Amino acid sequence: MALLEINGIDIAYGKQVTVKDCTITLDQAEICSIVGESGSGKTTVIRAVLGLLPGGGKVTKGDIIYDGRSLLSLNAREWRKLRGHDVSMIFQDSGAMMNQTRLIGKSFVEYIRTHEKISKKDAWKKGAEMLGRMRLPDPDRIMHSYPFQLSGGMRQRVGIAMGMTYEPKLLLADEPTSALDVTTQAQIVRQMMELRDEYGTSIIIVTHDIGVASYMGDKIVVMKNGQIEDQGGRKHILEESSNEYTRKLIGAVPSLGGKRYV
Amino acid sequence: MFDEKDVLLEAKHVTRRFPAQGGRELIACNDINLKLYKGKTLGLVGESGCGKSTFMRFLVWLDRPTEGEVIYQGKDITKLKGRELHEMRQHIQMVFQDPSTSFNPKMKIRDIVCEPLLNYGRIRHSQKDQKARELLEMVELPGDFADRFPHNMSGGQRQRVAIARALALEPEIIIMDEATSALDVSVQETIIELVTKLQKEKNITIGFICHNLGFIQSFSHQIAVMYLGNIVEVMPGENMAKICCHPYSKALLDAVFDTKMDFSKKIDPIKGEPPSPLNVPPGCPFQDRCDKCAAICREKRPHLQELSPGHEVACHLFSKEGSV
Ligand SMILES: Nc1ncnc2c1ncn2[C@@H]1O[C@H](COP(=O)(O)OP(=O)(O)OP(=O)(O)O)[C@@H](O)[C@H]1O
Ligand SMILES: Nc1ncnc2c1ncn2[C@@H]1O[C@H](COP(=O)(O)OP(=O)(O)OP(=O)(O)O)[C@@H](O)[C@H]1O
Numbered sequence: 001m002a003l004l005e006i007n008g009i010d011i012a013y014g015k016q017v018t019v020k021d022c023t024i025t026l027d028q029a030e031i032c033s034i035v036g037e038s039g040s041g042k043t044t045v046i047r048a049v050l051g052l053l054p055g056g057g058k059v060t061k062g063d064i065i066y067d068g069r070s071l072l073s074l075n076a077r078e079w080r081k082l083r084g085h086d087v088s089m090i091f092q093d094s095g096a097m098m099n100q101t102r103l104i105g106k107s108f109v110e111y112i113r114t115h116e117k118i119s120k121k122d123a124w125k126k127g128a129e130m131l132g133r134m135r136l137p138d139p140d141r142i143m144h145s146y147p148f149q150l151s152g153g154m155r156q157r158v159g160i161a162m163g164m165t166y167e168p169k170l171l172l173a174d175e176p177t178s179a180l181d182v183t184t185q186a187q188i189v190r191q192m193m194e195l196r197d198e199y200g201t202s203i204i205i206v207t208h209d210i211g212v213a214s215y216m217g218d219k220i221v222v223m224k225n226g227q228i229e230d231q232g233g234r235k236h237i238l239e240e241s242s243n244e245y246t247r248k249l250i251g252a253v254p255s256l257g258g259k260r261y262v
Numbered sequence: 263m264f265d266e267k268d269v270l271l272e273a274k275h276v277t278r279r280f281p282a283q284g285g286r287e288l289i290a291c292n293d294i295n296l297k298l299y300k301g302k303t304l305g306l307v308g309e310s311g312c313g314k315s316t317f318m319r320f321l322v323w324l325d326r327p328t329e330g331e332v333i334y335q336g337k338d339i340t341k342l343k344g345r346e347l348h349e350m351r352q353h354i355q356m357v358f359q360d361p362s363t364s365f366n367p368k369m370k371i372r373d374i375v376c377e378p379l380l381n382y383g384r385i386r387h388s389q390k391d392q393k394a395r396e397l398l399e400m401v402e403l404p405g406d407f408a409d410r411f412p413h414n415m416s417g418g419q420r421q422r423v424a425i426a427r428a429l430a431l432e433p434e435i436i437i438m439d440e441a442t443s444a445l446d447v448s449v450q451e452t453i454i455e456l457v458t459k460l461q462k463e464k465n466i467t468i469g470f471i472c473h474n475l476g477f478i479q480s481f482s483h484q485i486a487v488m489y490l491g492n493i494v495e496v497m498p499g500e501n502m503a504k505i506c507c508h509p510y511s512k513a514l515l516d517a518v519f520d521t522k523m524d525f526s527k528k529i530d531p532i533k534g535e536p537p538s539p540l541n542v543p544p545g546c547p548f549q550d551r552c553d554k555c556a557a558i559c560r561e562k563r564p565h566l567q568e569l570s571p572g573h574e575v576a577c578h579l580f581s582k583e584g585s586v
């Protein structure tokens with residue numbers, strides 16, 4: 001049985017249907033990459049899985065089944081429990097979403113303490129250790145900083161550290177490495193793969209980096225204009241697919257020593 | 263290849279220290295010397311947290327260096343104030359790394375993109391609707407988005423609004439801090455075609471921070487590589503892959519995920535601990551992670567030296583004063 005089944009869902013913001021007839025299934029320890037057009041509904045889909053659509057957003061058709069039960073009928077308490085233990089998310093804008101007037105350490109300790117009974121001191125230690133694993137130098141300095149004192153990529157890694165603290169069964173990662181240089185990105189990709197290899201975590205990763213999507217994904221979903229345009233394995237997407245948009249996308253991937261505009 | 267008379271903006275010995283917890287000091291930028299040439303693009307790459315945004319922020323008066331100056335038309339612009347500063351601001355625009363935090367969430371997109379134009383009296387209020395539509399369509403967004411609020415848009419859509427707003431004033435210099443990292447490669451291509459076209463028509467100077475090496479080298483005239491607050495290599499934009507020689511630049515190239523890579527290969531990230539700006543060692547900033555590190559690298563800081571026209575590297579391996 002699949003761990004997650006997104007079954008033909010439509011998602012609307014107000015009256016505007018934004019995502020149409022989206023179906024994705026994910027097995028345990030499987031990684032699915034979602035790529036595609038900016039504004040095509042990638043963030044919308046993975047937010048729906050976690051029941052975190054912004055105001056006015058709603059699943060209007062279809063169902064989302066996680067571990068055998070429908071997520072659409074969960075109440076607030078059940079959602080909290082699920083998000084705490086089984087499913088975690090790394091947000092596209094995790095840096096901007098942080099409380100700008102609180103120390104990173106304070107936010108992190110609070111996050112940890114909603115998940116387990118642990119002293120503040122131990123929670124601090126655990127948080128700092130997670131930051132270290134994300135290749136952040138001086139974890140203690142980071143814990144003592146406000147978000148504005150960190151670089152964009154450092155803030156993003158704080159978000160990743162939180163999302164990966166409790167080996168989740170399902171990790172939803174929305175452009176987790178878009179603000180990272182390639183060497184740090186390589187390290188984070190490796191950490192996510194290890195989460196899958198060691199704990200059997202299933203992952204949906206949204207990314208604009210077709211290289212990362214191909215490296216990580218057991219399958220790749222291509223979205224455009226609210227719909228799934230194409231999907232398949234790496235070979236299908238990179239080489240075989242005759243879908244027009246997929247070809248356009250792959251054709252636009254910049255490469256070193258490739259096309260020059262100046 | 264670059265003519266000294268075309269230097270538009272020059273950073274000289276720019277350093278930025280921040281006070282850090284425990285009475286320590288964090289060096290975000292360390293003695294940076296860089297030139298931006300008229301009508302050309304400088305691409306800036308480097309490890310997350312190495313000081314790229316901190317440096318670019320000096321150019322748009324969001325922060326001031328602790329030491330050093332930034333010269334434009336013979337003046338140190340970091341010291342401008344009042345009227346002069348207001349006038350100058352319209353010539354240098356910036357697109358921020360986190361567009362969502364730079365918008366007023368209560369303003370409609372129409373007002374956001376037209377704000378700078380109204381501020382500098384370039385358009386009348388009655389022209390706002392038309393202008394907003396034009397600007398949005400220029401970055402491949404539907405004109406109707408003018409009626410939306412920033413939070414009703416996707417990340418990449420917001421990023422394009424920020425680009426449209428910066429281009430609106432037709433500034434002389436545009437600083438783009440990872441301005442396209444939330445865009446799919448196809449839209450990214452369209453945006454860079456647009457930007458380079460405007461650059462040629464209006465002779466715009468661009469400073470571009472970006473993590474995608476293939477992308478940045480496709481439109482940069484020069485590329486600077488930064489590591490732990492230091493510029494370690496500056497080179498012409500074409501052929502970066504072939505000519506770069508600093509061990510850190512090479513490590514960057516090795517870490518690129520490519521669609522033609524060997525997917526069964528285990529990722530082998532750069533070795534060693536990530537460096538700390540609180541603890542910049544004497545000598546070369548890259549010493550602890552460099553597999554060619556020699557005794558001199560731990561003692562003496564290498565300075566940028568010219569290897570060929572437009573190509574400078576700060577590494578003892580290439581030092582003219584004698585080999586390592
Ligand atoms: N809160 C909202 N209210 C109304 N419309 C919204 C809202 N959030 C997103 N949209 C619209 O829904 C569509 C899908 O947005 P979504 O954020 O899912 O795109 P995305 O694929 O994640 O794009 P990107 O790659 O740019 O992040 C977009 O056209 C966007 O304008
Ligand atoms: N206001 C501040 N107070 C204290 N430290 C700061 C401040 N702003 C930046 N720093 C520190 O300066 C260093 C450089 O940050 P900067 O934002 O310039 O990095 P960056 O190269 O842009 O990284 P990224 O690619 O992740 O955006 C970081 O260690 C950061 O924590």
Ligand SMILES: [Mg+2]
Pocket residue numbers: 042043044092174416417418
């Ligand atoms: Mg998104």
Ligand SMILES: [Mg+2]
Pocket residue numbers: 151152153314315316359439
């Ligand atoms: Mg930055």
